Amino acid sequence: MNMAENFTHPSAFILPPLRGKLSFNEPMSRHVSWRAGGPAERCYVPAGIDDLAAFLRACPADEPLYFVGLGSNLLVRDGGVRGTVILSHGALNRIGLEGRDADCIYAEAGVPSPKLARFAATHDLQGAEFLAGIPGTVGGALAMNAGCYGAETWEIVAEVQTIDRSGTLRWHKPEDYEIGYRHVALRVRSEASGIQGQGGNRDSTPHPLPLTPYAEEWFVAARFRLEKGDGEASRRKIKALLAQRIAGQPLELPNAGSVFRNPPGDFAARLIEISGLKGLAIGGAQVSEKHANFIVNRGGATAADIEALIGQVRETVLAKQGVELVPEVRVIGEVLGVRGEE
Numbered sequence: 001m002n003m004a005e006n007f008t009h010p011s012a013f014i015l016p017p018l019r020g021k022l023s024f025n026e027p028m029s030r031h032v033s034w035r036a037g038g039p040a041e042r043c044y045v046p047a048g049i050d051d052l053a054a055f056l057r058a059c060p061a062d063e064p065l066y067f068v069g070l071g072s073n074l075l076v077r078d079g080g081v082r083g084t085v086i087l088s089h090g091a092l093n094r095i096g097l098e099g100r101d102a103d104c105i106y107a108e109a110g111v112p113s114p115k116l117a118r119f120a121a122t123h124d125l126q127g128a129e130f131l132a133g134i135p136g137t138v139g140g141a142l143a144m145n146a147g148c149y150g151a152e153t154w155e156i157v158a159e160v161q162t163i164d165r166s167g168t169l170r171w172h173k174p175e176d177y178e179i180g181y182r183h184v185a186l187r188v189r190s191e192a193s194g195i196q197g198q199g200g201n202r203d204s205t206p207h208p209l210p211l212t213p214y215a216e217e218w219f220v221a222a223r224f225r226l227e228k229g230d231g232e233a234s235r236r237k238i239k240a241l242l243a244q245r246i247a248g249q250p251l252e253l254p255n256a257g258s259v260f261r262n263p264p265g266d267f268a269a270r271l272i273e274i275s276g277l278k279g280l281a282i283g284g285a286q287v288s289e290k291h292a293n294f295i296v297n298r299g300g301a302t303a304a305d306i307e308a309l310i311g312q313v314r315e316t317v318l319a320k321q322g323v324e325l326v327p328e329v330r331v332i333g334e335v336l337g338v339r340g341e342e
Contacts, residue, residue: 015058019047020091028080028333031087032071033135035254037303038080038333040066045087049108049220052086053167059084065165066332067218069110069137073144073256078303079334088139092220095119103228104158108221109139113146116224117238126229127156132238133245135257142219144328145184149241154179158225162186162217170217182261182328186217250288253296259310260293260325268325269293272313275320282309307331 015022026043029035046052059065064083068074088110095111098104103125107116117132130151134141141153142160154174162170178185245251260268272278272292280287284301287309288294295309310327318324 016054018055018058019051020055021045026085028071028076028085031068031085032074032076032256033254034071034075034256034297034301034303034306036078036297036301036306037076038078038336040076040081040083040085042084043087044084045091047091049092049161049163049169052092052220053163053169055086055167056163056165057167059165061165067109067139069140070112070135072136073140073329075256075303075306075329075331077307077331077333078336081333088220089137092139094221097123098223099225101228103226105224105226106221107138107224109137109142109219111138112136113138113141118235120224120226121231121234121238124229124231124234125226126234127151127226128224129234129237129241133241138222139219142222143184144182145179146182149244152181154184156224156226158223160219160223161221163220164217169220248291250290250294250296253288253298254301255288255294255296256329258293258328259295259313261328263323263325266323267293271317271321271323271325275313275317277313277316280309280312282312285309287313303333304336 021044023043024041025039027039028037044055046055056065064081066081066083066085068085068087069089088108089112090110092108092110095105095107095116098106102123105116105120105125105128113131113134113136116138117128117130120126120128130147130149131141131153133148134146136146140146142157145152145154147153154177157174159174160172162172164170172186176187178187258268262268263271269292272287277287278292279289281298283305284298285305285308286296286298288296295306297306310329314325314327
């Protein structure tokens with residue numbers, strides 16, 4: 001039996017000694033904010049970045065891998081996920097002060113964004129308050145350049161740490177990325193990017209390889225450069241932002257935040273509302289009557305209900321307003337009863 005077969009069958013699963021937790025047929029409805037969707041074939045909760053690197057080195061080269069934080073921007077189809085889901089929340093959770101003037105915060109990918117905002121305020125650092133309004137993790141905020149209330153994540157990023165499926169750790173600067181509205185993409189191999197080994201010490205030696213595209217990498221940590229400020233003023237700002245969020249968003253029901261990106265010069269919520277779609281429901285999924293760019297699980301919604309409603313909203317807005325809405329949410333997994341490519 002080869003490694004891939006060992007990885008597929010729990011009874012024959014072979015891995016080197018690891019400190020994390022591996023589970024099989026893990027219900028993803030427990031790990032996404034919509035509270036819907038099928039199971040993951042395998043789910044791994046690492047005990048730290050080094051443990052994650054060891055796990056990735058043991059994975060078969062063709063194993064599908066998905067990194068999930070709080071699942072606040074994710075829809076898992078009812079047929080579940082073939083491959084391995086790696087959960088960062090509650091696992092990659094280190095946070096602390098760095099920098100000569102203690103004006104830099106190191107945070108791992110599983111740290112909730114609101115926790116980073118509060119940590120900054122506690123240490124009299126300003127510029128991260130908006131993160132209190134983002135219901136996800138640092139990893140998710142980095143991956144999509146999450147933002148709200150006029151600010152975006154990468155505006156305060158000093159550098160990021162990534163990992164690839166071989167377990168190799170690297171540090172990158174913001175200039176290594178193409179960064180836009182809800183979009184982040186690694187450009188090309190940077191000769192100035194150091195490669196970090198398993199021991200955790202950064203190697204700043206220039207990489208000798210020519211400029212070539214990187215293989216797939218995932219964020220595992222970041223350093224955020226912030227300005228000195230007034231912690232009490234930051235806490236008041238956070239409190240005001242949270243009050244605004246509570247007043248304007250349907251937080252009482254399971255949801256995944258904003259479903260669609262705002263088109264240039266307009267708002268997705270406005271387009272959905274003037275198209276007469278507020279309150280539209282398919283099964284247990286409904287376009288929120290409180291905020292039209294939210295789809296809520298009224299109870300018993302399936303992932304198929306939610307995905308169908310997303311499609312219906314897109315079609316209707318395109319037909320009535322001539323604008324094609326682009327989803328912010330990521331959809332993974334398989335349709336129930338159908339095996340094949342996503």
